Amino acid sequence: MKLDSRKKYNLTWAKNKLKEDKTNAKEMLKIFTKQKKEIENGLSFLNFETECHQKYGEEYTYNQDEKNIMLKNYECKKHFEFLLNKYNKKIEDETKVINRNINFYIDENYNFTYNNYSNEEKKILEV
Secondary structure (H helix, E strand, O other): OOOOHHHHHHHHHHHHHHHHHHHHHHHHHHHHHHHHHHHHHHHHHHHHHHHHHHHHHHHOOOOHHHHHHHHHHHHHHHHHHHHHHHHHHHHHHHHHHHOOOHHHOEOOOOOEOHHHOOHHHHHHHHO
């Protein structure tokens, strides 16, 4: 099937956009994975601290400063768990972008699928 110039342009644009999005998603996935690993390391330390406090109680926190630190550890643990969930969601979203195919950008008639683009991109495509 011979494509006219508009369809050829749409196909080329969609291929380039797909390639660009996948490249960006792979880079972001690496960053998010590293950050998730750091969060998991911090969370494992906080889990260790809180387990020791629960196991040994007052013997583990022998003065007021230690008790204040343990309270901060419990607060940080909740925060780190929230961050871990947030990064899991980000990693899931980037994986979806990596697994996209060209149909996300154009349909079978080589027309753009406008609902997948930002407002700026829609303005460019309408020209």
